[in-house]
Amino acid sequence: MDITRRGFLKGAIGLAGAGMTGALTVPALKSLLPPPVTRCNKDEAHSTLTYKKEDGKWYENKANDIAKTEDFENLWDVAIVNWAPAELEEELGSCEIQLALAKVPMESGMEELGISVDGGNAVMMAYHTYKCPHLCCKPVFTDEGKSTISGKNFENMFLCPCHLSMFDPISIIENIDEQGRKVMAAELLEGPAPYGLPVVPIAEKDGGLVGLTTHLDWLKYCGQG
Template sequence: MPVTRRNFLKGALALAGSGMGGALSVPALMTLLPPPVVRCNSDEAYDTLLFKEREPGTWYEPLAGKVARKEDFVLNQAAMVTWAPKELEQELGTCEIVLTLIKLPAEEAMIQWGISDDGGNAVMMAYHTYKCPHLCCKPVFMKEGLSSLSGGTYENMFLCPCHLSRFDPLSIVETTDELGRKVMVAELVEGPAPYGLPIVPIIERDGELIGRTDKLEWLKYCGQG
């Protein structure tokens, strides 16, 4: 009989019920279950960045499901996009993730990671807002706000709504994650996050914006990878 999660649990419960389980309780046995197996459909994989569907009231709602292009954006405009390259299953254990794509004023540190636009005055950048490095909440892009931690005002930054970590998308820096790996991130401005918000390098192919998969190790945190 194949060892599946269901058969494993049935056998473990039978063992506990017969008195042979020793000190193992049912909750303890549950922790021994193998992790769920992800099975992505390779035919549904895509490396393009697609405007996220079911986002009512957003400026990009009419573009839902379409491939993002730099001409879709104006300066300091953000959109949530989905990304599902086939490498995600092996590297991160998931089939699809959500990123935030923004057109920002160009800074030198951004050029090798994003797509230049507007004669070099702007750059398209993608950020891993799927999970905050702190406790895995989902940061959001804020056009402006008032910090509950410092009391200061801010513009065009990422804010984690759970514990108020704030990240500057204009300041791309190299840092070290909790496992000692070098990661390129939007710099942490304030809050309890251990480091900044990782970026996803992008390229342009025939006018379409594409996520690069050569830096997926930057996204291996909060149970991914």
């Protein structure tokens, strides 16, 4: 049988591969692999809700402080807070996101997602204003205005500045997202968003407010997760 150059090289490579396999143990093979890429600093992870630095807001002097229920003296006080639990990186691919923390009138069912205050007449709630379910802009709390879609006046709504989807913070309903998952969200009143603005369940711990990671699947849209 003639030995061609191609056959010789194929045989030589096969023998070399067999030799390498025998010589390298599993731990040694693993040592040749690049280490996993870690984007987030685990030492900076926190489940607490801390105030974002924002000049001109009622909480401007509380930047990076942990939010507390007593900070919110008035109904419809709203603050943007940072949230960075360790689970965010694996579940959503983010190190930190921002939420809107608000003191709103209590409605049925909200106590399961927020913290009852003022003798049960109000509740602290957190809303995922980091990304609108439509095209990922950041909805903002607007105390009053006139809809350019319906022409109606409104009060105390989350409004997306890009395409004007409007969400009602005190009407929390079950939605179905584009992946068929059940999501608890502030009801979509108008605009092109496919469903409402998701909420993030919160709790009180050691006197401060923390976000719960029990429903991170509600936030898996716009490239997150």
